Amino acid sequence: MDGIVLLKEDHRTVEKLFMENVRHHVEEEEWFPDVRKAMGRNRLTRLGEQKEAAKKRAPSEPLAVPSAKH
Numbered sequence: 866m867d868g869i870v871l872l873k874e875d876h877r878t879v880e881k882l883f884m885e886n887v888r889h890h891v892e893e894e895e896w897f898p899d900v901r902k903a904m905g906r907n908r909l910t911r912l913g914e915q916k917e918a919a920k921k922r923a924p925s926e927p928l929a930v931p932s933a934k935h
Contacts, residue, residue, distance in 0.1 A: 901909060924930050 904912075927933055
């Protein structure tokens, strides 16, 4: 953060966001093995392939899609 000055309140916000991200990551690490067991490796692989295919079709600018302009 060279050249950026954070106020005391900003530090608290950064700390809060960091802790939320860490908690989220820990939760994911805890439930991923259960999901893998429940779904199986092949099903997860297919799901990942579907996600990647959908990602390629998705607009790079979602707000540029006409239906997004409400």
